[in-house]
Amino acid sequence: AQSVTQPDIHITVSEGASLELRCNYSYGATPYLFWYVQSPGQGLQLLLKYFSGDTLVQGIKGFEAEFKRSQSSFNLRKPSVHWSDAAEYFCAVGAPGSNYKLTFGKGTLLTVNP
Amino acid sequence: AAGVIQSPRHLIKEKRETATLKCYPIPRHDTVYWYQQGPGQDPQFLISFYEKMQSDKGSIPDRFSAQQFSDYHSELNMSSLELGDSALYFCASSPPPGQGGDTQYFGPGTRLTVL
Numbered sequence: 025a026q027s028v029t030q031p032d033i034h035i036t037v038s039e040g041a042s043l044e045l046r047c048n049y050s051y052g053a054t055p056y057l058f059w060y061v062q063s064p065g066q067g068l069q070l071l072l073k074y075f076s077g078d079t080l081v082q083g084i085k086g087f088e089a090e091f092k093r094s095q096s097s098f099n100l101r102k103p104s105v106h107w108s109d110a111a112e113y114f115c116a117v118g119a120p121g122s123n124y125k126l127t128f129g130k131g132t133l134l135t136v137n138p
Numbered sequence: 139a140a141g142v143i144q145s146p147r148h149l150i151k152e153k154r155e156t157a158t159l160k161c162y163p164i165p166r167h168d169t170v171y172w173y174q175q176g177p178g179q180d181p182q183f184l185i186s187f188y189e190k191m192q193s194d195k196g197s198i199p200d201r202f203s204a205q206q207f208s209d210y211h212s213e214l215n216m217s218s219l220e221l222g223d224s225a226l227y228f229c230a231s232s233p234p235p236g237q238g239g240d241t242q243y244f245g246p247g248t249r250l251t252v253l
Contacts, residue, residue: 056240067228068181068244075240114180123194124232124240125171128180 026051026117030129037105038137045100045132047115056118057098058126059089063111071113074098085109110136140164142231142245150251151219159214159248163231169193170212171242172204173228181228187212219252226250 027050037043049055056075060068072083079091089100098115112133116126143162151157163170169188173181183196187206198204201219206212216223226249230242 058241060244065249067246068230070241070243073241118240118242120240123169123186123188124242125183125186125194125196126173126181126230126242127183130180 026055026119026127028115028117028127028129030113030115030132032132033130034133034135036135036137039107040104043100043102043105043109043134045113045115045134047098047100047129048096049098049115049117050096051117051119053119056120056124057089057091058116058118059083059087059098059100060114060116060128061085061111062114062131068114071100105134105136107136107138110134142229142243144227144229144245144248146248147246148249148251150253152253153219153221155219155252157216157219157250159216159227159229159250161212161214161229161231161245163210163212163229164233164243166233167231167243168210168234169232169239170206170210171230171232172198172212172214173230175226175228175247176222177225179225184214216250221252224250224252 029048059071074091115129118124171186172184175181184198186194190206204214226247228247230244
């Protein structure tokens with residue numbers, strides 16, 4: 025069964041600083057990896073996804089993520105954080121053999137200081 | 139662009155009552171997924187439908203049932219509600235296989251509160 029670990033429950037950064045959110049996955053084959061963002065009381069918005077090919081993927085809102093098979097990681101990055109990026113970020117893995125149902129990590133809450 | 143529509147957005151019920159949550163997928167999406175997100179928790183997969191047939195089942199209680207109708211909308215029926223059912227229920231939809239069926243798009247969720 026697939027699983028996702030987000031080691032950081034809460035991260036605080038200053039506006040304008042760089043950001044990296046960690047995600048490690050466990051899956052027997054090539055995973056389908058996603059990052060979603062959730063603002064308080066809101067739904068889940070897809071930031072980016074990785075299926076195959078170039079291991080550095082670009083997403084919306086200036087986010088990017090890098091797939092590293094050797095480390096079973098899919099870390100999310102942003103070079104300069106904006107106050108509006110404050111939200112909860114979920115990493116998820118989908119399995120083709122399981123009808124692409126998603127398994128989520130526990131999430132990382134991002135706080136942005138002015 | 140059209141998004142996934144969920145109704146109602148908020149629902150308050152008493153214990154042992156029933157509730158029905160509705161999900162309208164993005165047009166031309168034929169797969170629907172339901173997830174439950176408890177307070178401070180990550181979303182947990184409940185059940186999914188593809189072309190009106192149940193395609194997968196997760197940790198969905200026996201008190202819950204769901205179906206997908208001919209117009210592809212889906213309903214999640216919840217009976218004998220318990221306090222622990224209070225959560226945010228998400229519906230997600232995805233396009234047909236070969237057309238991006240590996241990516242799910244989420245609705246805004248229905249917040250169910252059981253008193």
